[in-house]
Amino acid sequence: MGASNFTNQVDNVFLFILIVSVVLLIGITTAMVYFVIKYRRSKNPHPVDIHGNVLLEVVWTIIPFFIVMGFFYYGVVDYQEMRNIPEDAMEVEVLGRMWSWMYTYPNGVQTDTLYVPLNTPIKLTIKSVDVIHSFYVPAFRIKQDAVPGLDTRMWFKAQQTGEFQVMCAEYCGDRHSYMYSQVKVLSEESFERWYARAGAEVAALAEAAEGGEADEVARTEKLIQQGRRLIKTKGCIACHTLDGARLVGPTFKGIFGKTETVIADGQEKQIVVDEEYIRRSMLEPNVEIVKGYPPAMPPQGSILNEQEIQAIIEFLKTLKANE
Amino acid sequence: MASHAITEVQHLEENYLQVKSRWRGIFAWIFSTDHKRIGILYLVSSLTFFVVAATIGIFMRLEQLTMGETLMSADVYNRLFTLHGVIMIFLLIIPGIPATFGNFFLPIQIGAKDVAFPRLNLLSWWLYIIGAVLAVTTLFLPGSLPDTGWTFYVPYSVRTGSNVALAVFAAFILGFSSILTGLNFLTTIHRLRAPGMSWHRMPLFVWALYATAWIQILATPMVGITLLLIIFERVLNIGIFDPTQGGDPILFQHLFWIYSHPAVYIMVLPGFGVVSEIIPTFARRTIFGYKLIAYSSLSIALFGSLVWGHHMFVSGESDIANIIFSFLTFFIAVPTAIKVFNWTATLYKGSIALEPPMLYVLSSIFLFAIGGFTGLMQATLPIDVHVHDTYFVVGHFHYTMFGGTIWVMLAGLLYWFPKMTGRMYNKKMAYLAWPFMFIGFNVLYGAMMYMGWKGMPRRYYDHLPEFHTDHVIATVGSWLLYIGILLLLGNLVVALYKGTRAPDNPWGGATLEWQTTSPPPLENFTEEPVVKHEPYHFRKEDNG
Numbered sequence: 092m093g094a095s096n097f098t099n100q101v102d103n104v105f106l107f108i109l110i111v112s113v114v115l116l117i118g119i120t121t122a123m124v125y126f127v128i129k130y131r132r133s134k135n136p137h138p139v140d141i142h143g144n145v146l147l148e149v150v151w152t153i154i155p156f157f158i159v160m161g162f163f164y165y166g167v168v169d170y171q172e173m174r175n176i177p178e179d180a181m182e183v184e185v186l187g188r189m190w191s192w193m194y195t196y197p198n199g200v201q202t203d204t205l206y207v208p209l210n211t212p213i214k215l216t217i218k219s220v221d222v223i224h225s226f227y228v229p230a231f232r233i234k235q236d237a238v239p240g241l242d243t244r245m246w247f248k249a250q251q252t253g254e255f256q257v258m259c260a261e262y263c264g265d266r267h268s269y270m271y272s273q274v275k276v277l278s279e280e281s282f283e284r285w286y287a288r289a290g291a292e293v294a295a296l297a298e299a300a301e302g303g304e305a306d307e308v309a310r311t312e313k314l315i316q317q318g319r320r321l322i323k324t325k326g327c328i329a330c331h332t333l334d335g336a337r338l339v340g341p342t343f344k345g346i347f348g349k350t351e352t353v354i355a356d357g358q359e360k361q362i363v364v365d366e367e368y369i370r371r372s373m374l375e376p377n378v379e380i381v382k383g384y385p386p387a388m389p390p391q392g393s394i395l396n397e398q399e400i401q402a403i404i405e406f407l408k409t410l411k412a413n414e
Numbered sequence: 415m416a417s418h419a420i421t422e423v424q425h426l427e428e429n430y431l432q433v434k435s436r437w438r439g440i441f442a443w444i445f446s447t448d449h450k451r452i453g454i455l456y457l458v459s460s461l462t463f464f465v466v467a468a469t470i471g472i473f474m475r476l477e478q479l480t481m482g483e484t485l486m487s488a489d490v491y492n493r494l495f496t497l498h499g500v501i502m503i504f505l506l507i508i509p510g511i512p513a514t515f516g517n518f519f520l521p522i523q524i525g526a527k528d529v530a531f532p533r534l535n536l537l538s539w540w541l542y543i544i545g546a547v548l549a550v551t552t553l554f555l556p557g558s559l560p561d562t563g564w565t566f567y568v569p570y571s572v573r574t575g576s577n578v579a580l581a582v583f584a585a586f587i588l589g590f591s592s593i594l595t596g597l598n599f600l601t602t603i604h605r606l607r608a609p610g611m612s613w614h615r616m617p618l619f620v621w622a623l624y625a626t627a628w629i630q631i632l633a634t635p636m637v638g639i640t641l642l643l644i645i646f647e648r649v650l651n652i653g654i655f656d657p658t659q660g661g662d663p664i665l666f667q668h669l670f671w672i673y674s675h676p677a678v679y680i681m682v683l684p685g686f687g688v689v690s691e692i693i694p695t696f697a698r699r700t701i702f703g704y705k706l707i708a709y710s711s712l713s714i715a716l717f718g719s720l721v722w723g724h725h726m727f728v729s730g731e732s733d734i735a736n737i738i739f740s741f742l743t744f745f746i747a748v749p750t751a752i753k754v755f756n757w758t759a760t761l762y763k764g765s766i767a768l769e770p771p772m773l774y775v776l777s778s779i780f781l782f783a784i785g786g787f788t789g790l791m792q793a794t795l796p797i798d799v800h801v802h803d804t805y806f807v808v809g810h811f812h813y814t815m816f817g818g819t820i821w822v823m824l825a826g827l828l829y830w831f832p833k834m835t836g837r838m839y840n841k842k843m844a845y846l847a848w849p850f851m852f853i854g855f856n857v858l859y860g861a862m863m864y865m866g867w868k869g870m871p872r873r874y875y876d877h878l879p880e881f882h883t884d885h886v887i888a889t890v891g892s893w894l895l896y897i898g899i900l901l902l903l904g905n906l907v908v909a910l911y912k913g914t915r916a917p918d919n920p921w922g923g924a925t926l927e928w929q930t931t932s933p934p935p936l937e938n939f940t941e942e943p944v945v946k947h948e949p950y951h952f953r954k955e956d957n958g
Contacts, residue, residue, distance in 0.1 A: 112787035126761035138699035138765035155751040159744040166794035222570040229869025232800040240657020260803040260871045268874035
């Protein structure tokens with residue numbers, strides 16, 4: 092049983108073409124080597140001119156034609172199944188951006204790992220917020236580009252439980268080769284449990300943020316928890332570390348309250364990183380760039396709502412420089 | 415026995431290397447309008463770029479020798495693979511065979527004194543060099559070398575801080591160089607054939623250049639427009655490709671591949687032509703199925719213009735477009751297969767001498783066939799969904815472009831070197847380089863295909879542990895290949911100074927270039943040749 096419903100299909104077409112190709116390659120190569128040996132000049136000093144043979148040439152025009160039409164047919168049959176998305180498929184939205192993936196479920200849960208139930212058709216709607224990425228799960232034999240401004244779609248049915256690698260297959264910049272994620276295939280029961288629990292957490296956080304939590308300290312604590320999760324699911328840590336190391340963007344460690352030199356309109360100036368600066372850096376990241384870093388970050392307005400921005404700010408406040 | 419009747423000309427006239435012009439030293443080359451000198455200019459410059467880009471390739475392989483950072487940062491690696499691709503494609507493979515051997519031998523093979531427009535020909539070389547210099551200049555400008563890959567896909571190429579505009583402009587100028595060469599060759603073939611050189615008496619190399627020239631003229635302007643649009647997009651922010659302004663990034667891919675797919679036939683068709691020259695010479699018999707080989711070049715040029723969408727099977731292109739492009743792509747396999755079968759049949763009942771050019775050409779057919787078969791796999795939709803943008807594709811196009819075109823270019827070099835320089839190289843060294851190149855090639859690109867099938871994406875600076883062994887094997891293969899290339903080219907450089915004098919017709923060739931002196935005189939022939947029979951005619955008894 093293949094990891095997905097497409098794994099064996101694709102492997103079989105591949106194997107079929109591989110076998111035909113190897114047979115033909117061996118045939119041609121053997122003929123060449125045989126002729127070169129048999130008709131070597133020392134043994135065969137008098138060549139014979141043969142200008143052609145219509146029958147033979149017709150034969151080796153028509154036979155390859157039928158062979159490749161066979162490949163085409165075999166391919167199209169499988170391809171149509173790949174593109175024919177079942178009506179009852181569970182929908183998950185995949186968002187690609189430099190340089191991470193985010194998955195959004197119908198109940199509002201957002202994750203950085205794709206959790207799916209076993210033997211259930213999953214329909215993926217794939218989007219990008221910046222450049223072209225390509226959502227690729229090698230074990231499932233599926234791939235589809237994430238194109239800004241265009242929703243692309245594909246589907247699959249996982250047939251084995253376990254973890255499978257997700258990669259970005261379309262070159263997208265410095266961290267392209269680290270744009271990994273996982274598909275976690277759970278049994279149907281485990282998936283249901285995970286889905287319900289994750290949904291409940293989202294609802295609780297939303298309620299807390301609405302002011303449902305009367306106690307200010309407890310409310311901040313909830314926000315910090317939410318922020319800690321958001322910087323993963325929203326992809327912040329693809330470029331910003333928590334431990335002081337330099338990646339594409341400045342580290343988050345000790346960032347709140349720090350004095351930074353930024354470039355705005357080509358001029359250097361000193362600013363103190365406060366709530367206002369962090370908020371502006373998420374919504375209009377290229378207006379004031381920290382000196383020495385590239386203007387690489389896409390605006391996050393379409394990814395983060397006001398409540399989520401608040402949660403991330405609360406979390407960043409907790410990342411002190413000397414810890 | 416080969417016919418040497420016409421070759422016994424008096425060696426009175428100066429050859430093209432001895433002729434004095436009003437320029438001295440290097441200027442006698444870079445201001446020369448002699449098609450032979452221009453051919454040599456292209457040869458020296460494109461082979462120099464070849465060694466540079468191959469060396470970049472060696473550094474890229476070294477980076478993959480360990481996981482994480484080995485030699486360079488991701489930023490440097492991304493610029494290097496872009497540079498490797500741009501140099502190999504725009505500065506070596508596209509101009510490679512047509513501008514070097516085409517320039518040198520097309521007029522001689524049809525019995526002409528020069529190309530139709532010699533000054534335009536020199537302009538083509540100058541545009542080529544200006545394009546190359548501009549591409550290198552980006553290194554010293556703000557933003558430095560581009561980091562987009564040679565495909566310059568938007569929106570990345572519009573967003574990146576690297577210097578894309580100048581590099582793209584360089585490619586635009588190189589496109590002009592290519593168009594002008596194509597125009598020149600078309601006119602030359604139509605207007606300057608010697609008496610008796612009817613269309614069906616033209617050598618197959620000329621037929622291949624003819625088909626190529628049409629693609630150069632018809633397809634190259636498309637990429638010119640596309641590349642200009644990137645510059646407009648970056649500089650003026652017009653929003654043709656930018657979705658936030660209503661543009662469409664996939665439009666760029668269509669425009670890019672409408673040129674760049676036909677361009678792969680610009681790259682490979684002249685190579686097919688060279689194969690069709692070398693095999694009859696060393697089998698010393700006529701080619702099998704002359705017309706079918708000649709017309710298959712034209713049909714490849716035609717179908718090759720209709721299949722660009724097969725680069726975009728997972729791009730978001732519509733399913734029906736994908737199916738049509740897959741269907742048309744399979745068509746190309748037929749004329750290509752015909753060529754391979756006819757070449758093989760040409761060996762039948764020949765009198766075969768496995769001289770170095772023949773050895774390299776026959777192994778090239780083997781390598782190209784592997785490239786062709788893996789191409790069929792990628793034309794098959796569900797397989798392409800899996801292997802698209804993986805090392806499988808990287809392996810595939812190195813088998814076709816390197817195994818097909820560059821490998822044949824090296825065979826052509828071994829074949830025509832004595833004619834061009836008047837000197838013979840050390841054949842033992844040429845044989846010695848072969849196992850390094852052949853084994854190294856298959857280890858390197860075979861390992862790439864294997865890891866690609868397992869799911870290793872291309873243009874990855876770093877890799878996961880499961881691919882590590884494959885990467886190490888590929889890197890070792892790259893060393894063997896590189897040694898082979900240096901042995902082969904080094905041997906030729908030595909032969910320039912120390913080679914023995916080459917006879918006029920060292921291989922017993924039948925086409926016109928072997929009927930003149932080595933090296934040829936300024937106007938190629940002492941008397942205008944009159945052609946009385948088909949090109950691969952080795953029998954003395956039938957001579958006119």
